[in-house]
Amino acid sequence: MGVKIYNSLSRQLEEFSPQIEGQVSMYSCGPTVYDYIHIGNARTALVTDIIRRYLEYRGYAVKLVQNLTDIDDKIITRAQTLGVSSSQLADTNGQAYFEDTQRLGIQPADVHPKATEHIPEMIDLIKTLIAKNAAYVIEGSVYYRVNSFKEYGKLSRRKPEDLLAGARVEVDPRKEDPRDFDMWKAAKPGEPFWDSPWGPGRPGWHIECSSMAMKHLGETIDIHAGGEDLLFPHHENEIAQSELATGKPFARYWVHVAFLKIDGKRMGKSEQNFIFLREALDKYSAEIIRHFLISAHYRHPLDYSLESLQKSESALKRLNNCVDSLQKYYEATPEIEENNSTASVDTSHEDSELLEMIKTLQIQFTDAMDNDFNTAKAIGTIFSFVSHVNKSLRSSNEVSSYTLANAYKVLLETCQVLGIYTMDEQDKDTENTAASLDPLVELLLEIRQDAREQKDWDTSDKIRDRLKEIDIEIQDTREGTSWKFVS
RNA sequence: GGUGGCGUAGCCAAGUGGUAAGGCCGGAGUCUGCAAAACUCCUAUUCGUCGGUUCGAUUCCGACCGCCACCUCCA
Numbered sequence: 073m074g075v076k077i078y079n080s081l082s083r084q085l086e087e088f089s090p091q092i093e094g095q096v097s098m099y100s101c102g103p104t105v106y107d108y109i110h111i112g113n114a115r116t117a118l119v120t121d122i123i124r125r126y127l128e129y130r131g132y133a134v135k136l137v138q139n140l141t142d143i144d145d146k147i148i149t150r151a152q153t154l155g156v157s158s159s160q161l162a163d164t165n166g167q168a169y170f171e172d173t174q175r176l177g178i179q180p181a182d183v184h185p186k187a188t189e190h191i192p193e194m195i196d197l198i199k200t201l202i203a204k205n206a207a208y209v210i211e212g213s214v215y216y217r218v219n220s221f222k223e224y225g226k227l228s229r230r231k232p233e234d235l236l237a238g239a240r241v242e243v244d245p246r247k248e249d250p251r252d253f254d255m256w257k258a259a260k261p262g263e264p265f266w267d268s269p270w271g272p273g274r275p276g277w278h279i280e281c282s283s284m285a286m287k288h289l290g291e292t293i294d295i296h297a298g299g300e301d302l303l304f305p306h307h308e309n310e311i312a313q314s315e316l317a318t319g320k321p322f323a324r325y326w327v328h329v330a331f332l333k334i335d336g337k338r339m340g341k342s343e344q345n346f347i348f349l350r351e352a353l354d355k356y357s358a359e360i361i362r363h364f365l366i367s368a369h370y371r372h373p374l375d376y377s378l379e380s381l382q383k384s385e386s387a388l389k390r391l392n393n394c395v396d397s398l399q400k401y402y403e404a405t406p407e408i409e410e411n412n413s414t415a416s417v418d419t420s421h422e423d424s425e426l427l428e429m430i431k432t433l434q435i436q437f438t439d440a441m442d443n444d445f446n447t448a449k450a451i452g453t454i455f456s457f458v459s460h461v462n463k464s465l466r467s468s469n470e471v472s473s474y475t476l477a478n479a480y481k482v483l484l485e486t487c488q489v490l491g492i493y494t495m496d497e498q499d500k501d502t503e504n505t506a507a508s509l510d511p512l513v514e515l516l517l518e519i520r521q522d523a524r525e526q527k528d529w530d531t532s533d534k535i536r537d538r539l540k541e542i543d544i545e546i547q548d549t550r551e552g553t554s555w556k557f558v559s
Numbered sequence: 560g561g562u563g564g565c566g567u568a569g570c571c572a573a574g575u576g577g578u579a580a581g582g583c584c585g586g587a588g589u590c591u592g593c594a595a596a597a598c599u600c601c602u603a604u605u606c607g608u609c610g611g612u613u614c615g616a617u618u619c620c621g622a623c624c625g626c627c628a629c630c631u632c633c634a
Contacts, residue, residue, distance in 0.1 A: 083563095101634070109634085116634040146632065229562065230630070277632085299634030304562095306633095329634065330564085336626075340633055367582080368572065373565075373627070383571060383583040390582085393597065436580095440573090449573050452581035459581095462598060466589095529592065536594080547596050558596095 075130060077295070078371060078444045080303060080326040081227055085444060088325065090294045096127055096134045097289040099323070100181070101281060101298035101306070104141040105165035106150045109172055110346035111361070111376060112332035112339035116299045118362060119329045119370045119445070121178040122490060123297070126441050129489045137288045138181040139281060140166050142188050143274050148263055158264045159188070172349045177358045177491045183288050187280040191266045194275045194283045198255050198268075200317045210246050212258030212271035218251040221312045227326065228304035253309055255279045278309035282322070286314060296323035303328055332365070334376045347376065360384045363492045366447035387455070388492065394458045395493055397465060398480035405477035422470035426460065430475075430482050433457040437486045447490060454486055502557055513544060517553050520546075 075088040090096045100120040103109050109117070117138075124134050141147075142162035151161040170180065187194075198214050201207040206220040218224050218232075225231060232251065254276040259265035265272035285293055291314070298307065307326065314322035331338045339346050352361055363384040368374040402408065433453060440449035461479055464471050487493035516535055523531035536546055545558045 103634075104632085113634045119634095144632085228629080231561085297634095300563095301629070301633055304629065305631090331628070331634080333627080338628065338633090342633060363582095364571095371564090372572090375571085377571095379583090380571065386584090387582050390597095397597090446573075449580070452573060455581050459599095466598070524592075527592070533593080540595085545596070548591060548594090549597085550590075556596095 073439075073442060075127070075442050076444055077325045077327065079324075080328045081323075086325065090132070091292065091324070094132055096132045096295065097293045098124065098134055098136045098295040098297065099281070099285040099289055099293050100136065100138040100296075101302055102138040102140050102184070103165075103169055104144055104146060105162045105169060106144075106147040107165060107341065108168050108348045108350055110339060110341065111349050111352055111365070112346060113299075114173070114176060114349045114361075115332045115365050115370075115374070116297070116329040117173055117178055118176065118365050119327075120297050122366065122447065123295070123327070123445055124179070125489050125491070126445060129441075129485075130438075135183075135289065136181040137183045137185065137285065139284050140169070140184055140186045141277065141280065142166060142186045143264065144187075144277055162186075162188075168350075172353070175353050175358060176349065176361060185284040185288060187275060187284075188266075190280065190284050190287065191268075191275065193287050194255075194279045195268050197279060197283050197286075197313065197317055201255070201313065204316060206316050207255060208248065209270050212256075212273055213254055214256035214270055215247055215252045216255050216309065216313060217248060218253070218312065219249055221316045223315070224251075224312050225308065227308045227311055230304060230308075253278065253305065255313065278306055279313060281306070282310050282313040282317075285310075285322075286318070291318045291320045291322075293323050295325045295327060297327040297329070300328040300330055327370075329370050330373045332376055333373050336375065339376060352381075356381050356385065359388055359492050362490065363388050363451070366490060366492075367451065369444075369446055369448050371444075391454070391458055391487070391493065394461055395480065395483060395487070398461065398476055398483065401473045401476035402480040405474055408474070408477045408481055422464065422467065423472050423475045426464045426471055426475050426479060429457060429460040429464075430479055433482060433486065441489070450486070450490065451492075454483070454490075457483060506557065513539070513555050517546065517555065521553065 076085050077088045078084070079086045098120075100117075102117075103113055120136070120138070124136050127134050140162075143158060147158050147162055151158040154161065166186070174180070198207060201216065202209070202214065204220075206217050207214050208217060209215075255278070256268060256270055256273050257276055258271055258273045263274070265274060285296070296307070296310075303326075311322050331340075333339060334345050334347070337343065337345060349361075360381060361384075364376075364381050365374070367380075367384065433456075436453040436456075437450050440446045440453055443449070457479075461476075461483070464476070464479075484493065516539065520532045520535040523529075523535070539546060539555070543557055544555055546553055546555045
């Protein structure tokens with residue numbers, strides 16, 4: 073059994089098989105950089121990131137390309153309002169995009185092409201389409217002749233008559249057909265422009281993805297991902313342009329990510345109901361936000377709320393406690409890295425039970441993710457495993473360190489595919505601080521312990537309370553008292 | 560108007576033609592001088608409503624109700 077992907081083109085779950093065995097070409101529609109991205113945008117970026125991580129986990133070599141739309145009407149308008157140039161605005165927000173996504177733990181794509189750096193490629197593609205009689209020029213703008221592509225509508229399942237009937241858009245009377253769309257827009261006075269055979273202008277939105285995807289990944293790509301709002305017209309138009317030009321399928325698997333909602337409504341920039349990703353990241357860790365964003369399957373809408381984020385925070389705490397308590401066994405068992413087999417050691421009864429659970433986690437996690445990247449189910453398998461580990465840990469004298477170290481290793485691997493357990497820089501800082509404070513706190517704990525032995529509860533509680541005030545929480549356990557930072 | 564989707568416990572959310580994963584909250588315990596933290600256990604005879612197909616449906620079909628999205632820039 074292998075990976076299965078729901079293909080929006082066929083509207084079916086399909087067995088995934090890339091063109092070249094073991095290699096995957098993937099294109100993801102990136103942001104238009106006229107502002108910071110919001111959490112809804114982040115959902116799509118994150119799903120793309122996780123699909124890539126999982127395919128790599130499954131042994132594929134993935135080449136991911138994600139574009140940056142750095143010229144379009146919104147950028148021009150916003151730049152004018154702010155009194156900066158379009159390219160300055162795009163640069164600033166492009167930078168911000170990388171900052172924000174990296175804070176969320178999203179790994180950069182292999183290539184992040186920008187529209188403005190691919191003007192010649194787009195012009196070439198437009199020329200090809202004109203030569204094939206699939207495009208026409210009107211007053212310096214070039215339009216795609218939808219009628220020339222007989223399969224137009226195959227992705228969105230829209231019939232021409234439906235499109236005409238439902239057209240709410242003001243139709244440009246110069247167009248041959250209301251459905252025709254621009255590939256090259258003649259520049260109006262004061263607008264940024266590039267020279268072209270049809271005069272100064274700028275590329276239309278859809279043409280950039282066609283050109284850049286084909287340039288960096290070839291004429292047929294394996295996976296094309298994006299938000300569900302892009303299905304029509306954006307992706308439909310990409311198909312029309314690319315396939316008419318090459319005569320080949322443009323993308324083999326189309327993946328569309330459902331919306332993030334807020335108060336039951338779609339989060340969108342035009343709706344003015346969005347929350348910037350960076351704002352969310354100031355309040356919650358990347359792991360919490362990731363956990364929340366993948367707590368539902370990517371094809372189902374997900375409602376954003378503070379409450380949901382808090383649920384993710386609590387859930388993640390449980391996971392972290394478990395991983396943390398396993399970590400010491402792992403660190404004490406360096407040979408675990410060399411031995412991949414979980415079955416090659418002599419095992420007690422308790423061991424074999426946990427070993428069985430480790431195998432179950434691997435199988436169930438893979439099953440869940442194989443099934444159209446079902447992250448919600450995958451998280452479920454991880455938490456089931458956490459319960460089993462906790463039970464084993466309770467009777468830890470029965471289970472060997474080796475097996476517990478193995479549990480740690482496998483648990484961490486699965487968590488890292490989802491990116492819900494990552495030691496980030498901040499944690500490392502905290503750890504350093506903790507190391508330097510340790511002798512001091514230990515001294516206080518020693519004094520407290522003396523007080524406790526003399527049943528001097530006032531002193532011992534005072535130490536506990538005052539430490540708590542400076543975010544140091546102490547825990548009395550059978551093995552003694554430990555401490556940690558809390559926020 | 561056209562097209563697509565959704566409706567599962569207090570909340571979030573998987574899932575299957577054969578009798579409901581997981582998380583949060585809540586309750587009960589273990590531990591503790593008391594706490595806190597942590598851990599354990601418990602918590603839907605029921606899957607929007609009404610019909611139909613079936614030995615059997617939450618899962619398939621139909622109708623209805625409610626919600627959402629796309630058809631215009633939007634991830």
